[in-house]
Amino acid sequence: MSKPIPSRWQSSDTAIKAVQVAFDVEETVMNAVRRAAFDNSLSASDQIRLVLGLSVATKPKRPRLTVSLSEEDYRILGKRYGIDPDERLKIKEHVTQDLIQFAQTTEDK
Template sequence: MPNSSKIPEKWRGEQKAAKAVQVAFDVGFEVQTVIRKEALDCMLSPSDRVRQILGLNVTSKPKRPRLSISLTADDFAALGEAYDIDVNNRVAIKQKAAENLIHYVESNREM
């Protein structure tokens, strides 16, 4: 371990965080589903909800509600074609995809 006195003060917190160990729980589909739904209802990440349930501190800031996916060049090409948008105009494709998601939810709401 490097001498902590040689580590800049602003990085010492990161050194402590680097000592954390990621733990995965094999708890089954139903337990995972319940915890993920609770996390969503509480505007938390599933990890933060698990920390709450276990009585641990939750230090992360509230999450900005957004959805994210990874898109390949082929995905952009498919969406560009579907939306009749130039494949190189990724901002317009992203905006149209967001509109598509909003429309999906609005048209599928239970009355």
């Protein structure tokens, strides 16, 4: 017998039951989806949902970029910025500034 879902989790019930699906497609398809997603200020996942005629969350998402960093990456970045590799928040702040500078120099071209 399964336990009832706590009321505070019931709104997440649908998301919990969702299954992520990966599609093996040619690079041209991936690029087209990514380009359309970028042009529409959407995630690739939301762009795929639009293409398929599925609903897309209208709630604005916090714009952010993500990257996975290993212990070795933190050591390299710590050395680059002259920061202890365990000072991850400080490293994140420096990386954020590097990304902002990258965007500014890219826009100037």
